[in-house]
Amino acid sequence: MTSVLKQAEGLDVNEVADGYVVYQPSADKVHYLNHTAAVILELCDGVTTLEEIGEVLRESYALPTVPKEEIDDCIAQLKAQGLLV
Amino acid sequence: MRPPLSFQLLNCVFEIRTESATIAEYLRYMIVDAEQAVPVTHRTAFDVIQSGDTYTISENGKFIVERYAANVLDALYPLLYGRVLEKLGQPAQVHGGCATTPGGKRFIVAGPGSAGKTTLLSHMLLQGLKVESDDVCLLEGTTVTPLPRRFHVKEPSLRLLPEIAALAPGLPWIDGGRGFRIYSYSPTELGRRWVIAPGPVEAIFFLEPNHGGQTRVTQASRIDMVSRLMQQGRSRNTVGKWIGDLCRLVDTVKCYVLVIGDKESALEAIQKALG
Numbered sequence: 001m002t003s004v005l006k007q008a009e010g011l012d013v014n015e016v017a018d019g020y021v022v023y024q025p026s027a028d029k030v031h032y033l034n035h036t037a038a039v040i041l042e043l044c045d046g047v048t049t050l051e052e053i054g055e056v057l058r059e060s061y062a063l064p065t066v067p068k069e070e071i072d073d074c075i076a077q078l079k080a081q082g083l084l085v
Numbered sequence: 086m087r088p089p090l091s092f093q094l095l096n097c098v099f100e101i102r103t104e105s106a107t108i109a110e111y112l113r114y115m116i117v118d119a120e121q122a123v124p125v126t127h128r129t130a131f132d133v134i135q136s137g138d139t140y141t142i143s144e145n146g147k148f149i150v151e152r153y154a155a156n157v158l159d160a161l162y163p164l165l166y167g168r169v170l171e172k173l174g175q176p177a178q179v180h181g182g183c184a185t186t187p188g189g190k191r192f193i194v195a196g197p198g199s200a201g202k203t204t205l206l207s208h209m210l211l212q213g214l215k216v217e218s219d220d221v222c223l224l225e226g227t228t229v230t231p232l233p234r235r236f237h238v239k240e241p242s243l244r245l246l247p248e249i250a251a252l253a254p255g256l257p258w259i260d261g262g263r264g265f266r267i268y269s270y271s272p273t274e275l276g277r278r279w280v281i282a283p284g285p286v287e288a289i290f291f292l293e294p295n296h297g298g299q300t301r302v303t304q305a306s307r308i309d310m311v312s313r314l315m316q317q318g319r320s321r322n323t324v325g326k327w328i329g330d331l332c333r334l335v336d337t338v339k340c341y342v343l344v345i346g347d348k349e350s351a352l353e354a355i356q357k358a359l360g
Contacts, residue, residue, distance in 0.1 A: 012325035014332035016307040021332050023325045030315060030328060032308045 005075065005084045006046035013041075022083060031081060037074050044084050050075070089130075092116050094169045094233050095123045095281075101161070103133040107154050108140060113257035114158060114269045115165075117233045119217075122282035127172050131164070133157060158259065166232070173223065176230075177330035180317035182206045182219040183231040183286065190359045191284060193222055193229065194343075195314060196292030201345050204242045205292070208348040210272055211248050217281045224330045227337050230283040236272070240265035245348060248275065288339040289314075290355055300350035302341050302358050307332075310340040 007013075012023040020038040022031040033041060039060065043053045054066035061067075078084040089102040090112055103109055132143045140157055142149045144164065152160050170176065181195030182202055196202050203219040210216040218231030239261060243250040252274060258266040272279040291305065291313050305313070311331050341358055345351045 012328065014329050016311065016332050016336045018306045019308045021308060021311050021328055023328045025325060028324065030312075030324075032312055034308070 004046055004049055005044040005079070007041060007044060008083055008085050011083060024082060027082060029081075031083060036070070037078065040071065040074050041078060041083060044075075044078075090116055092118065093121050093123075093125060094165060095121060095230065096125060096172055097127045097129060097165075097169050098125050099165055099168075100128070100130045101133065102130065103140075105133065105135050105140065105154070108133050108135075108157055110257070111154065111158050112161075114259060115162065115235065117235060118271050118273055119233045119279040119281045121233060122280070123230070127168070129168060131161070133161075166234075169232070170223075173225075177224040177327045178232075178318060179222045179224065179229075179289075179314055179331070179334070180220070181222055181289070183217045183222050183229060184209050185215040185217075186356060186359060187213060188359075190288070191229075191286045192288040192290060192355070192359065193286050194290050194292060194355075195317065196294075197317060199239075200292040200294045201296065201348070201351075202292060203236055203238055204245050205345065205348050205351050207236060207238065207246050207249060209352055210275065210277055211246070212352060215278075215280070216272065217279075224334055225283070226330075227285055227334055228283045229286050229334070231281050233281050235269035238268045238270065240268065243268070286334075286338055288341060288359060289335065290341045290343040290358075293342055293344045295344045295346050298346045299344070300346040300354050301344045302354045303344075305340040305342045307335045307340055309342075310335045313342075 010025050014021045019035055020033040022033060040053060043056060054068060054071055058066045087104055087109060089100045091100045094117060101112060130145055133140050139151050139153055141151045142160055150160050179193060179195055181193045183193055184206055185191040194202050194206055206216050206219045219236045220234050221232040223230045223232055238249055243253055249270060252270060253268055256268045256270050258268045261267040289310060291310060314331050343351060343354060
């Protein structure tokens with residue numbers, strides 16, 4: 001699990017207290033991301049590996065293990081929506 | 086010669102000249118008499134001149150459009166309000182009215198058409214709250230400026246607002262198109278001051294109609310509120326800027342969903358939520 005992802009080009013990311021509202025001009029679409037999805041989007045910077053992202057989330061939410069399944073699901077959705085490449 | 090009708094809409098002053106008594110009567114529907122704490126930067130004159138069966142509308146002497154008498158308002162509304170928005174740089178809009186409690190807490194009542202915004206805000210006005218608008222608020226950062234427009238009450242709603250129903254025979258109206266009239270009134274016609282000024286708000290209440298049922302207020306997540314507000318229209322500016330403006334506003338206020346059963350319990354619920 002050493003692959004890296006990054007945000008798609010041109011996203012307009014707006015932060016609110018409980019997540020992100022992201023406008024994707026290329027698709028003229030608005031996405032509403034909860035905290036976890038917002039953190040994952042933020043951490044996908046083209047440098048941080050998915051393994052490292054899992055570890056950050058485990059520490060942030062004080063979890064005993066990395067929530068791999070949830071992260072994989074979230075990343076799959078963000079990729080499917082074209083927010084991560 | 087008929088005197089021109091002159092009125093302010095935020096930064097614009099409009100003068101409408103017509104010799105037609107019919108048009109002058111139609112125009113009563115849109116003439117705003119609010120006191121507005123906004124400096125006037127633009128003045129525009131419109132002429133509405135009869136030409137056979139129709140009327141030509143000109144702006145500062147330049148022909149704009151030709152309409153039958155009954156459609157003159159339909160043409161003038163977007164022209165006038167379009168000019169205001171254009172001169173303000175196409176600010177982001179929230180589909181909602183604005184009011185302030187006697188304790189000074191200012192808030193927005195947003196929601197879809199027919200949710201009961203005007204009925205609730207009219208009730209607030211009659212109960213002594215300061216109500217600035219029932220329709221649209223403009224955003225500049227976190228500063229909210231209600232767009233001045235006479236309050237529009239659908240004829241079926243008059244049974245809920247007897248004080249306004251009593252005025253209805255003298256109020257201007259248009260055909261609502263579904264078998265009822267839409268009346269317009271100014272708070273001044275109810276003996277209230279109508280003052281519009283830019284300023285912050287403390288909360289947004291998003292109405293969900295539950296007419297005849299129970300009223301309840303629940304806190305909404307900010308993401309949910311942005312999503313709800315976005316479904317109620319959009320700015321003519323870029324979508325990205327509009328979303329950004331909405332997010333900045335929503336992130337600084339309390340957000341509530343108000344399931345509205347009746348206007349009395351809804352007002353109580355709002356006052357309780359505001360503390």
